[in-house]
Amino acid sequence: MTNLEIELFSCRTDNFGVLIHDPDSGATASIDAPEEQPILDALKRRGWTLTHILTTHHHQxxxxxxxxxxxxxxxxxxxxxxxxxxxxxxxxxxxxxxxFEFAGHKVHVYETPGHTAGHICFHFPDDKLLFSADTLFALGCGRLFEGTPAQMWASLTKLMALPDDTTVYFGHEYTLSNARFAVTVDPDNEALKSRATEIEATRAKGGFTAPTTLGIEKRTNPFLRAQDTGIRKHLGMQGATDPEVFAEIRKRKDNF
Structure with a gap:
């Protein structure tokens, strides 16, 4: 089976647009549909015709x-x-x-409530691709508009069970802000500090911080690291549950 081709581009003020294309069949899917014109421009740029839209959640x-x-x-x-x-x-x-199948490629769906009550993520296991939209960001996760911290932690735990070499495409270019916050709750994480420096440089040049990998996120994203002893010590929450630590990190980010 031929690998899927992927086109990543900007929509609106900070949304990512993503097209996935199967060259054998010509099938092309847009992950969500944030804004029509940038999607049309990307299709024209690649010479693709849209056949599917894979919607993750209801936000406008x-x-x-x-x-x-x-x-x-x-x-x-x-x-x-x-x-x-x-x-x-x-x-x-x-x-x-x-x-379900997209042009012969298996797609598995995870319901990941938290950001919204019925948010889903699309996983292409054979292609090692995850489209996480507003559940999991680079160095972040979505705000809890409709769900609880416990629900979001359970959702992220589902995604953390996937292989480390899974490539993750997410919904928004929030990574620079996320990095600046992450080092405040995980200040002794050398991998995080190095990554934050790289992100500063990437964004200064106008580059995208997507995609990421699940392995990188597990090592550096504080929202996936509620069990980490260093973070727990820094927060003074050594005896807390993982959902409680996650909730505190999310609350701090909301007020950052």
Whole structure:
């Protein structure tokens, strides 16, 4: 099976747009649909025709272009069953543990409540790709608009079970802010400090910080490291549960 081709680009003020393309069949999916024109520009740039939209959650900055693109391309929209009523143009819904195929590539769905109540992530196991949208960011995670810290920790724990060499595409370019925060709760992490320096340089040149890998996130993302003794000591939470430590990190980021 031929590897999927991926086009990463900016949408709106800080959203990432992502197109995935199967060169054998010509099938092309947009991960969410933040804004129509940048997606059209990316399709034209690559000479691809949109066939699918894979929707992760109902927020407007992820579904705004659903209907326009569906009308233009007759694209099939697949999204979370627990947010079906809130997502325009859905053709197929899927829940936690569901599987489907995109142009012969297996796709496994994880429901990851926290940012929204029914958020899903798309995992392509054979391609070692994860599209995590607003559940997992580089050095961060989504704000808890509809879920609890315990729910989000459980969601992130699901994703942490995936192999370290999984490439992760996420929903927003928040990485510089995330890095500046991360070193305040994990100040002795040398890998994090080195990464923060690299991110400063990348963003200064206008470069993207996506994609990342799950292995890098496990080593440096404080939101995945609630069990870390150094973070717990720094927070004065040596005896707390993992969800309690995660909740404190999330609260600090909200106020950062």
């Amino acid at each position: 900055d992820h579904v705004e272009a659903n209907l326009a693109l569906k009308t233009r391309f007759e694209a099939t929209i697949i999204g979370p069953e627990n947010e079906a009523a809130k997502i325009p143009g859905l053709d197929m819904t899927i829940g936690d543990g569901g599987d």
